[in-house]
Amino acid sequence: MAKPSFQVARLPGFSTVAMLAFLALYIPILTLVVYSFNSEISMGEWGGFSWKWYEKAWANEAVKDATLRSLNIAAFAAVISTALATMAALGTTRRRVFKGQTFIYVMINQPLMVPEIVTAVALMILFGLIKTVTGVHGLGYLILAHSAFCIPFAYLPIRARLEGMDLTLETAASDLYASPWATFRRVTLPLLMPGVIAGMMLAFVVSLDDVVITEFVKSAGQDTLPTYMLGQMRRQLTPEINAISTGLLFITVAMLTAFFLLTRKQD
Amino acid sequence: MTTQNAIEARNVVKAFGQGDTAVRALDDVSVEIRQGEFFTLLGPSGCGKTTLLRLIAGFEMPTDGVILLEGQDITYLPPNKRPVNTVFQSYALFPHLTVAQNISFGLEMLGKPRGEIKQTTERMLALVKLEEMASRKTSQLSGGQQQRVALARALAPQPKVLLLDEPLSALDLKLRQAMQIELKRLQTETGITFVFVTHDQEEALTMSDRIGVMSAGKLQQVGSAKDIYTRPVNRFVASFIGETNFLQAQAQGNKARLSSGDVVDLDAAATGAVTLTIRPEQIRLADPADADALPATVTNLVYFGTDTHVHLALADSTEVVVRQQSPSTGDSGVVMGQKVGLRFAPGAAQVVGD
Numbered sequence: 001m002a003k004p005s006f007q008v009a010r011l012p013g014f015s016t017v018a019m020l021a022f023l024a025l026y027i028p029i030l031t032l033v034v035y036s037f038n039s040e041i042s043m044g045e046w047g048g049f050s051w052k053w054y055e056k057a058w059a060n061e062a063v064k065d066a067t068l069r070s071l072n073i074a075a076f077a078a079v080i081s082t083a084l085a086t087m088a089a090l091g092t093t094r095r096r097v098f099k100g101q102t103f104i105y106v107m108i109n110q111p112l113m114v115p116e117i118v119t120a121v122a123l124m125i126l127f128g129l130i131k132t133v134t135g136v137h138g139l140g141y142l143i144l145a146h147s148a149f150c151i152p153f154a155y156l157p158i159r160a161r162l163e164g165m166d167l168t169l170e171t172a173a174s175d176l177y178a179s180p181w182a183t184f185r186r187v188t189l190p191l192l193m194p195g196v197i198a199g200m201m202l203a204f205v206v207s208l209d210d211v212v213i214t215e216f217v218k219s220a221g222q223d224t225l226p227t228y229m230l231g232q233m234r235r236q237l238t239p240e241i242n243a244i245s246t247g248l249l250f251i252t253v254a255m256l257t258a259f260f261l262l263t264r265k266q267d
Numbered sequence: 268m269t270t271q272n273a274i275e276a277r278n279v280v281k282a283f284g285q286g287d288t289a290v291r292a293l294d295d296v297s298v299e300i301r302q303g304e305f306f307t308l309l310g311p312s313g314c315g316k317t318t319l320l321r322l323i324a325g326f327e328m329p330t331d332g333v334i335l336l337e338g339q340d341i342t343y344l345p346p347n348k349r350p351v352n353t354v355f356q357s358y359a360l361f362p363h364l365t366v367a368q369n370i371s372f373g374l375e376m377l378g379k380p381r382g383e384i385k386q387t388t389e390r391m392l393a394l395v396k397l398e399e400m401a402s403r404k405t406s407q408l409s410g411g412q413q414q415r416v417a418l419a420r421a422l423a424p425q426p427k428v429l430l431l432d433e434p435l436s437a438l439d440l441k442l443r444q445a446m447q448i449e450l451k452r453l454q455t456e457t458g459i460t461f462v463f464v465t466h467d468q469e470e471a472l473t474m475s476d477r478i479g480v481m482s483a484g485k486l487q488q489v490g491s492a493k494d495i496y497t498r499p500v501n502r503f504v505a506s507f508i509g510e511t512n513f514l515q516a517q518a519q520g521n522k523a524r525l526s527s528g529d530v531v532d533l534d535a536a537a538t539g540a541v542t543l544t545i546r547p548e549q550i551r552l553a554d555p556a557d558a559d560a561l562p563a564t565v566t567n568l569v570y571f572g573t574d575t576h577v578h579l580a581l582a583d584s585t586e587v588v589v590r591q592q593s594p595s596t597g598d599s600g601v602v603m604g605q606k607v608g609l610r611f612a613p614g615a616a617q618v619v620g621d
């Protein structure tokens with residue numbers, strides 16, 4: 001046996017600290033989920049299990065409207081940002097190391113680093129300008145904004161997948177009479193697919209959850225689910241919000257589980 | 268049918284990098300590879316074997332020179348337009364495709380009709396004895412099986428030339444020997460020209476019709492295994508293939524006087540200072556009283572199982588190694604310090620360049 005190396009897990013109190021951290025992470029969420037089933041309106045008392053708030057939320061036209069808009073934006077943003085991120089990943093990995101490579105990485109991942117509120121304000125000003133000049137309104141602005149900040153989330157898993165890919169596979173395809181396009185379609189893309197799908201799902205979830213940028217960019221009547229909830233909570237706190245949140249949580253967890261299953265080391 | 272060369276490289280240079288830091292991976296290489304032969308490129312690591320193969324496959328363009336395929340200039344043709352296929356050292360099988368799909372890939376890309384693709388794929392599966400594995404994913408195969416899929420995949424489109432870059436180096440000894448026989452069988456059966464890369468001289472000697480020995484980006488000698496072994500052109504070739512003794516001598520016609528003062532026969536006339544190479548198995552131990560034998564003293568005995576290497580010193584203490592078959596019983600008949608005579612087989616002493 002080798003000399004025992006330093007292990008954090010062996011420190012006294014490690015498991016206590018870990019447990020506390022997990023509690024801090026999950027107790028709020030657990031509370032939320034539990035209270036979404038509370039038949040009482042007040043958070044103070046437990047009136048027994050009930051689907052009441054889910055039914056109420058389901059019947060609420062405004063919630064339905066916001067949900068559809070959210071899904072709509074997220075779907076478009078996920079597809080657009082994934083397409084762009086795939087191209088960016090191919091452009092940054094399928095070549096020799098070049099000057100300014102790090103700079104390009106930083107540029108692509110800019111939305112991760114610039115404070116969201118700054119981007120939000122900037123977009124609001126720019127889009128406001130475009131709207132007054134062209135007179136064009138619509139959901140396009142939100143989709144565009146979401147597509148932009150989703151790119152790094154889609155880019156990272158795709159790039160990771162590409163970097164782990166054996167370049168000789170593409171050489172082998174070209175050796176076997178595949179044109180560059182056929183090589184991409186028959187070899188590169190299928191091998192990249194798990195990364196692409198993972199990137200798309202991550203982008204979808206990120207878009208679905210966004211508040212700050214949406215709040216600034218949206219026009220009147222363009223509420224997404226999170227901004228609708230924010231607006232509701234300014235007025236009054238009802239367990240209906242808990243129910244909606246739990247629903248959102250459920251979608252996100254499902255997507256992220258699929259994401260981890262896809263990015264898990266395969267073949 | 269003309270006796271055209273399958274591949275011809277003319278004055279091929281390949282430099283990587285620019286200016287002072289440039290590496291000349293290939294330095295003026297010219298070679299003719301005949302139709303239907305098993306040609307091996309042999310040389311130490313980094314001598315440019317893979318580079319030459321990649322130029323023939325089209326993965327890389329030469330800095331200078333021309334490459335011909337059956338007399339046609341293919342120097343700048345992209346790899347997908349060359350009727351040449353490669354078996355990669357890492358196999359490079361497509362992990363998202365089954366064994367059969369891997370094998371039919373090239374045929375599909377060539378746009379062959381469905382029926383033909385199916386037929387050829389089945390024939391290839393049979394050729395490499397993998398019929399049962401047709402619908403498996405390649406990751407579920409053993410190393411030797413993957414190797415055979417790679418072979419079948421490269422052979423399926425019936426290329427004019429098959430390139431193999433150290434295809435056996437990842438296999439263990441037993442499997443490697445079995446695959447050597449299998450490769451040779453496949454080459455004979457298909458009649459396709461094989462260009463095989465290895466740094467294993469034994470592999471090269473046993474499998475090839477002809478061998479090209481490379482060193483430092485240059486082709487040193489091309490010839491049959493026997494040619495190269497018995498008539499190496501220079502010190503590098505003589506020492507890279509098999510073991511040998513180098514002796515300094517002064518040549519005069521068909522005689523050469525060694526630095527020890529002894530005179531040996533040459534089968535080709537030479538003059539002046541020369542280097543002689545003599546294989547250890549071409550020397551026999553003889554009675555020291557024999558007038559024609561070179562006097563020597565035994566300095567060491569190394570036992571190798573079937574063979575024993577006898578290390579000797581000539582009169583001026585030049586070292587010579589003799590290989591003897593180990594006798595089945597008892598000792599080899601010589602002991603350390605013993606005085607013996609050495610006799611060279613006719614034609615054993617070869618003059619080599621530097």
Ligand SMILES: Nc1ncnc2c1ncn2[C@@H]1O[C@H](COP(=O)(O)OP(=O)(O)OP(=O)(O)O)[C@@H](O)[C@H]1O
Nearest residue numbers: 283284290292311312313314315316317318319466
């Ligand atoms: N892409 C490249 N860029 C720079 N130098 C290279 C490149 N490819 C090969 N070389 C250099 O060219 C020389 C020959 O390389 P090559 O791969 O042909 O050797 P090899 O004979 O196949 O060796 P091995 O037996 O180790 O595979 C080496 O010095 C290598 O470092």
Ligand SMILES: [Mg+2]
Nearest residue numbers: 316317318432
């Ligand atoms: Mg090599």
